[in-house]
Amino acid sequence: MSMFPARSRLFDELVSDLGGFYIKPLHGNALPQSIRLDVQEDEQGYHVQAELPGVKKEDIHVDIDGAIITIKAEIRQHDSRAEGSRSLRSERYYGSVARRFELPTEIDLERAEARYEEGLLHLLLPRRKAVENSRKLNIR
Numbered sequence: 001m002s003m004f005p006a007r008s009r010l011f012d013e014l015v016s017d018l019g020g021f022y023i024k025p026l027h028g029n030a031l032p033q034s035i036r037l038d039v040q041e042d043e044q045g046y047h048v049q050a051e052l053p054g055v056k057k058e059d060i061h062v063d064i065d066g067a068i069i070t071i072k073a074e075i076r077q078h079d080s081r082a083e084g085s086r087s088l089r090s091e092r093y094y095g096s097v098a099r100r101f102e103l104p105t106e107i108d109l110e111r112a113e114a115r116y117e118e119g120l121l122h123l124l125l126p127r128r129k130a131v132e133n134s135r136k137l138n139i140r
Contacts, residue, residue, distance in 0.1 A: 035051065112126065
């Protein structure tokens with residue numbers, strides 16, 4: 001038996017709401033942790049799905065450097081307030097987000113593909129064929 005009484009859920013919710021008010025910025029949420037993604041591998045190569053809801057296709061950039069993939073996106077603010085109104089709470093994030101990750105093998109840049117639909121960025125990243133980087137020299 002504990003000497004301390006159990007806290008009520010109502011109290012916890014109140015503290016959580018008040019804490020959120022003082023800690024979070026008034027306009028826009030704090031920076032999202034990261035772009036969430038799934039990576040799968042099959043005989044074609046790597047399949048990446050990255051969540052980018054509310055982003056326009058023109059504001060997404062994907063860079064490939066060997067086996068390192070960088071996804072960047074700009075989330076633009078759209079003012080939806082009617083004239084004469086004021087915002088009481090704004091939790092949507094506006095700004096830049098990025099994610100960088102490394103795959104086990106380098107990517108074939110010529111065959112890599114990207115498409116964006118319904119808030120998901122789909123990447124097909126074929127593996128680059130191994131290039132012979134060494135050879136045995138005959139000694140004369």
